[in-house]
Amino acid sequence: xNGATPEILTLRLxxxxxxxxxxxxxVLIDAGAPxxxxxxxxxxxxxxxxxxxxxxxxxxxxxxxxxxxxxxxxRATGAPIAVHRADAGYPRNGRNPDMRATGFEGRIFRPFLPxxxxxxxxxxxxxxxxxxxxYGLDATVIPVPGHSPGSVAFPLSGGALIAGDxxxxxxxxxxxxxxxPNPPFYAADRSxxxxxxxxxxxxxxxxxxxxxxxxxxxxxxxxxxxHATHYRPSATRDIxxxxxxxx
Numbered sequence: 001x002n003g004a005t006p007e008i009l010t011l012r013l014x015x016x017x018x019x020x021x022x023x024x025x026x027v028l029i030d031a032g033a034p035x036x037x038x039x040x041x042x043x044x045x046x047x048x049x050x051x052x053x054x055x056x057x058x059x060x061x062x063x064x065x066x067x068x069x070x071x072x073x074x075r076a077t078g079a080p081i082a083v084h085r086a087d088a089g090y091p092r093n094g095r096n097p098d099m100r101a102t103g104f105e106g107r108i109f110r111p112f113l114p115x116x117x118x119x120x121x122x123x124x125x126x127x128x129x130x131x132x133x134x135y136g137l138d139a140t141v142i143p144v145p146g147h148s149p150g151s152v153a154f155p156l157s158g159g160a161l162i163a164g165d166x167x168x169x170x171x172x173x174x175x176x177x178x179x180x181p182n183p184p185f186y187a188a189d190r191s192x193x194x195x196x197x198x199x200x201x202x203x204x205x206x207x208x209x210x211x212x213x214x215x216x217x218x219x220x221x222x223x224x225x226x227h228a229t230h231y232r233p234s235a236t237r238d239i240x241x242x243x244x245x246x247x
Contacts (some may be wrong), residue, residue: 006137007158009208011043015113015173016065019162020044023152025055025136028079029154029162030211034068034117041076043194051077056135059122060164061151062087063096066120066211068117080123082130084143087150094119097148099186105171106185144200147184147195159206159218166196167210174213181221185212197225 009020013036019029032040038099041051055076057070062083070081071198074227083091090096095116101107124130130141132154139154147165168185170178187193198210203217 005158006158007048008156008160008162008217009043009049010209011040013039017209017214019176019209020049020054021137021139021156021162022138023139026053027056027058027132028054028073029058029133030060030066030164031057031070031073031081032068035113037069039074039075040073041068052072054079055114056132056137057081058132058135058137058154059083059087059091060153060162060211061127061147062090064090064094064114064117064167066164067091067120068114071118073077073121075077080135081120082124082126082132082135083122084130084150084152085125085127086145086191087148088122090118090120090126090148097188100190101185102135102187102190103185109173109185114138142194142199145193146187146189146196147187151196153200155203155205159204161200161203161208163200163208163210163216165211166200167208167216167218169210169213169216179216179222180212180213180219181216182213188194200225212224 006023011018013032016032018032018040019158057073057079059067062138117239132139139156142153144151144153144166147219153166165184168182170176170180201222208216
């Protein structure tokens with residue numbers, strides 16, 4: 001992209017968002033839940049993006065609602081699949097790890113979410129210094145563990161951040177108040193999630209593109225969560241100062 005503002009296409013799927021980002025080639029960031037491949041390919045086609053135009057399938061983390069259609073999309077596009085090595089075991093096993101809900105919605109939605117999907121072997125199990133530029137996208141990779149051990153975010157030029165499930169927007173999967181910043185439904189490690197949020201809030205951001213709901217303005221996120229910069233989690237409080245869920 002050579003410093004140019006990237007083109008970001010939001011693909012709103014039934015339970016998650018995926019993103020097509022155009023650099024020198026198109027990169028698909030996140031791949032939806034099992035069965036979403038047709039929706040993704042159709043949405044891409046409507047924007048003039050052919051399967052062979054996609055140079056990489058890049059996952060923000062290794063949960064089923066983000067990798068579930070990746071294997072089918074790879075067959076259609078020929079693009080390699082990349083995920084942080086700390087999360088690579090989840091798509092290999094085709095299952096999510098057990099995670100604690102951060103609040104009421106996570107506990108309610110648990111029976112209705114996909115917790116298993118087609119297994120796949122990632123082509124690229126990358127470390128923190130992964131550079132997607134050879135695949136057509138000039139972006140850095142920022143580790144943001146907490147939702148999962150291998151969660152990553154992708155800052156792009158122009159102040160955009162593809163944030164995965166570091167945060168979510170609104171309620172009911174983003175159907176209500178999608179621009180309201182909220183914690184993710186689940187967290188593997190709440191203290192890591194707090195530290196990752198601190199890291200992101202220190203960046204010069206304009207818009208955060210999240211896995212559920214959104215997009216979120218950086219101003220709205222800072223208004224709600226700047227206190228997290230100084231917050232120190234305890235055994236009974238979650239990352240936002242609310243009582244930790246009991247499961």
